[in-house]
Amino acid sequence: MLDQRPLIEARGMAVGYRGGPLVLEDVTLAVARGQRVGILGPNGGGKTTLMRAVLGELAPRRGVLSVRGRCGTVPQTERSRLDYPVSALDVVLMGVIGRGPWWRRPGRADRGEALAVLERVSLAEHARVTFGELSGGQRQRVLVARALLQDADVVLFDEPFTGMDAPSAARLMGLIDLLATEGRAVLVATHDVGQTLAWDAVLCLNGRRVAFGPPADTLTEDVLRATYGHALVRLPSGGTFAVAAHA
Ligand SMILES: Nc1ncnc2c1ncn2[C@@H]1O[C@H](COP(=O)(O)OP(=O)(O)OP(=O)(O)O)[C@@H](O)[C@H]1O
Ligand SMILES: [Mg+2]
Incomplete structure (x- = not known):
């Protein structure tokens, strides 16, 4: 019988680098097969660190993290x-x-x-x-x-859309959908808040878990403020928010 348990489960997880302070705290989440999860947060918010924990490169200092299945990674571009x-x-x-x-x-x-x-x-x-x-x-x-x-089983993308033109981005969005349709869990770190609305869940990080859940319910003004702080600006069109400065 197919294992119905989530592929990734974290409870109260805290992560840090060797000899340094904790850079990510209080992370609780569950990601099932077929789910596409956007990871949002400011520069230094802990997106890459979370992925490194999922990959097993960093062990949780507190809490628990379990990853069932094999991970594939598409790292942040290194020239x-x-x-x-x-x-x-x-x-x-x-x-x-x-x-x-x-x-x-x-x-x-x-x-x-x-x-x-x-x-x-x-x-x-x-x-x-x-x-x-x-x-x-x-x-x-x-x-x-x-x-x-x-x-x-788990595919991690670290800011794959950075510097990509619109046709390439659309194509990659399609591939992310394909990976999920095949029953894989897909985690995508991104600076584009709007993009995550097409996915199943969003994880907002700012040194800790700010929020996790379906994008439409989760991305409230309060959550975006807690995630991005001063980097958040209201667009002249009103009602919509954007992140001012990002890599
Ligand atoms: N190898 C490392 N050793 C020590 N500290 C690190 C290391 N990598 C990252 N950090 C620290 O961990 C924190 C989170 O960094 P991380 O790279 O996870 O952020 P990020 O959300 O991926 O940012 P960005 O949007 O710039 O990619 C930062 O304070 C950073 O300085
Ligand atoms: Mg990063």
Whole structure:
């Protein structure tokens, strides 16, 4: 029988870096299969830190966190990594490493599968292109393909829309929907409050959990104020809020 328990569950979780203070406290949430969760918060609010905890890179200092299933990650873009002469196909094939025993090197069947997932993100013809030569939007899609190959139950996106043009963003929104339709849980850190309205839940972070729940009920003016503080401005159109400064 299918395991109905949430893929991610946190209760009163607090996280910090080695030797430093807690940077995230009081995080309670449950994320089920098929859910798309937007993670909102100011710069330094703890979005990336939360993802690192889910990935098992940081252990909770207080409270509990349980993650059932495999995680795939699409990290916040690091320009320094773009110099490596690896192809899009190589980057996707790295997903195989997390899937099998450590001694198993990617073989012909894996390459076939890697090409198939590149096809799903409409990048099969870019398989041989060097990762660093792809556009930001294409790189994100290569990383989505890697998560597909990993057969990740939980897929984490850290600000994937930053610097992306509208067509690429629309395409990535579609891929996020696809991942969720396949029964994966998808967590997306973003600075775009409006974008999260299309998803199933929103987690507002500002050094602690400010709120968690369905976006339409959760994103009240009070919650947005507590999340963004002074960075929050009212748009001239009235009624709508936007985040003033972000990365
Ligand atoms: N490797 C690290 N070592 C120590 N402290 C860190 C480390 N990474 C982040 N922090 C601290 O943890 C806090 C939360 O940072 P985090 O990167 O999670 O924020 P964020 O919400 O992802 O911000 P951004 O929108 O800028 O990406 C910040 O105060 C930051 O200085
Ligand atoms: Mg971050």
